[in-house]
Amino acid sequence: MVGAMGPLYGALLGQDVASYLQHLAISLIIWTFISGLINEAGTAFVGAEGYIKQVALPLSVHIFRLIAKNVVMLAHNALIIVVVLIFLPPAHWRDVWLFPLGLLLVLGNLFWISLLLAVLSTRFRDIPQLVTNIVQVAFFLSPIIWKASMLGPKNRFVADFNPLYHFIEVIRAPLLGEPIHAISWIVTVSLLVLGSIVAFLVFARLRARVPYWL
Amino acid sequence: MAVIQAHNLVVEFPIYSFTGHRSFKKSLLNLATGGILAKDAANRVVVRALDNLNFEFHEGDRVGLIGSNGSGKSTLLQVLAGIYEPVAGDLKVEGRITSMLGITLGMDAEVTGVENIYLRGRLMGLSRQQIDAMVDDIADFAGIGDFLNLPMRTYSSGMAMRLAFAVATSVDADIILMDEWLSVGDAEFVQKAKAKLTQMVDKARLVVIASHNHAMIKDQCNIILTLEHGKIVSTQRTDSTS
Numbered sequence: 001m002v003g004a005m006g007p008l009y010g011a012l013l014g015q016d017v018a019s020y021l022q023h024l025a026i027s028l029i030i031w032t033f034i035s036g037l038i039n040e041a042g043t044a045f046v047g048a049e050g051y052i053k054q055v056a057l058p059l060s061v062h063i064f065r066l067i068a069k070n071v072v073m074l075a076h077n078a079l080i081i082v083v084v085l086i087f088l089p090p091a092h093w094r095d096v097w098l099f100p101l102g103l104l105l106v107l108g109n110l111f112w113i114s115l116l117l118a119v120l121s122t123r124f125r126d127i128p129q130l131v132t133n134i135v136q137v138a139f140f141l142s143p144i145i146w147k148a149s150m151l152g153p154k155n156r157f158v159a160d161f162n163p164l165y166h167f168i169e170v171i172r173a174p175l176l177g178e179p180i181h182a183i184s185w186i187v188t189v190s191l192l193v194l195g196s197i198v199a200f201l202v203f204a205r206l207r208a209r210v211p212y213w214l
Numbered sequence: 215m216a217v218i219q220a221h222n223l224v225v226e227f228p229i230y231s232f233t234g235h236r237s238f239k240k241s242l243l244n245l246a247t248g249g250i251l252a253k254d255a256a257n258r259v260v261v262r263a264l265d266n267l268n269f270e271f272h273e274g275d276r277v278g279l280i281g282s283n284g285s286g287k288s289t290l291l292q293v294l295a296g297i298y299e300p301v302a303g304d305l306k307v308e309g310r311i312t313s314m315l316g317i318t319l320g321m322d323a324e325v326t327g328v329e330n331i332y333l334r335g336r337l338m339g340l341s342r343q344q345i346d347a348m349v350d351d352i353a354d355f356a357g358i359g360d361f362l363n364l365p366m367r368t369y370s371s372g373m374a375m376r377l378a379f380a381v382a383t384s385v386d387a388d389i390i391l392m393d394e395w396l397s398v399g400d401a402e403f404v405q406k407a408k409a410k411l412t413q414m415v416d417k418a419r420l421v422v423i424a425s426h427n428h429a430m431i432k433d434q435c436n437i438i439l440t441l442e443h444g445k446i447v448s449t450q451r452t453d454s455t456s
Contacts (some may be wrong), residue, residue: 051320055320056313124237126238211298212227212298
C-alpha cells in the first residue's frame, strides 16, 4: 500500500518523495492500528458472548484481549517503520524517547473508547456499522495521506479539532523528528482523563446489564 | 466459611427481538419524536426467569436443584456463579466459587493439550504458577499420553472432554456449581472420573447441582429445591448425607 500510494500521492501533492514516503508509511501503520481497534471494539462483548455467559470474568478482560491482539498486529507492521527509518532516517533522533510515551497515552485513550463502544454496541447492535462509517470518513479527514502542514494557517482547524490527528501526532512526530505541538499533548492527555471518567461512569452503570443484553 | 444467601432474588431477561429495540438510530428517532415515528421502545417484554427466590445454604450443604426444562435451574446456577447480577433482591455468596458450567470453554483446537491446560486454568482463575504446579497431575489424570503435545484438533472428542474434565476437577473448591453430574469418556474413564468428582465434591464446603436425575440428587443432596417457572415450589431437607 505504501509502495503503491507513496510515489503517486507524493507527486499529486507536490511533495518530496522521500519525506512523503516516510510520513505515509508511519501514518498508515498507526492508522491501521487505531482504526482496526475502534472498528473491532463494538464486537468485543458481542463476540465474547460464550465467555461472558459461562464464566464470571471481569468484562475488561475482553477489552484487554482486543487491545493485546491489535498491539501484536501493530508490532508486526512496525517492522515496516523500522525499515523506512533505516533507509530514510528522521531529521533527528532527539525526541524518539517520546514515542513510547505517546503510544501509551493513545493506548489509554483507545481503552476507554473501546470500553464505551463495547458496552453501547451490546445494547444497540447498529453502533458498529455506524462506527465503521465514521472511521472511514475520519481516514480522509485526518492527516494520513496528507500532512497537517499543507493546510496553511487558515484551514489549520481541520486538524486541530480532530482528536485522531493528535493521537497520530504524538506517536508519529517523535519518530519523524518533527516538532510536536503542545496542543497535541494537551488534547491527548485531557481526552484520556475526561474520556476515562465518562467511560467509567457509563460502565459502572451498565456493566451488570451486559450479560442480559447478549 | 461458605454461605449462599438469597433474599427476594429476581432475574428478568429483556426480549429485544421486536423491530427497532436494538437499533440506536431508531431509539434516537424515538427520543426525538416522542415515540410518534417509531414504536415505543420502552414498552419492552421481559421474561421473569427467577421469581422472588429466598434460600440460605450453609457450609456442608449439598443442594440439588430439580425441575422441568425452563424452570430456572441453569439460570440460578449462572446467577450463583456471578454471571447474571440479580435485577432485584439480594444475593450474598461467601467463599470461592468453582463453576463446572462449560468446562471446555476457551479451549483452542490449534494449540497443544498442555497449552489448553493453561488456557482453561487461567479461565478458572488460577495463576500461571499454580498451574505449573498442577500440570503434571492433570496430564496424568487425563491419561492421553503424548497427545498432550499435539494440537487439540487431532484429539477425538472423548479425549478433549477428558482433558477438560481433568483440569476442571484439579482445583480445591469452596463452592462447586454443577449442571448435571459430569460424566465423560469410555467405560474405564467414567469410573475414574466418577471417583475423582466424588472426591472433589466431598472436599468442597458447599455444592449446588442441577439435575434431572432424581435418584442421584436424592442420593447426594441434603437439600432439594424444586423449581417451577422460576419459583421454588418445594424445599425438602433430608439431613441424611454429610
